[in-house]
Amino acid sequence: MSRKVEKLKYCPAGHSSEGFAYPDYFDKRNSILSDGICSLCTKEHLIQEFKNWSSENTEIDKIIQESQIKYKYDKLHWIPYYNFQNINHIADCDYGSVYSAKLENGIKDD
């Protein structure tokens, strides 16, 4: 029985696929996609962007920042209200209201 050896991949910034990106995941290797986008570069970019956005609530900012540092997928993002268009009220419930809206520039899916 032969053991499959995965080839190391490097991103343009020099991170390898064996880098340590997200400690909470079973697969603790860094992910480098075929187009060179690397999860360590994405994580570093998100951390650098912390100073460029705020919900104006330090607890909410902290929750969003932690999700961007800890989670490889399904990261939270802060979207300012003025980024939404075509806002329509859908329904009210005990916990709040539900609206639909269009987001012009979207969020980069990493």
Ligand SMILES: [Zn+2]
């Ligand atoms: Zn990288």
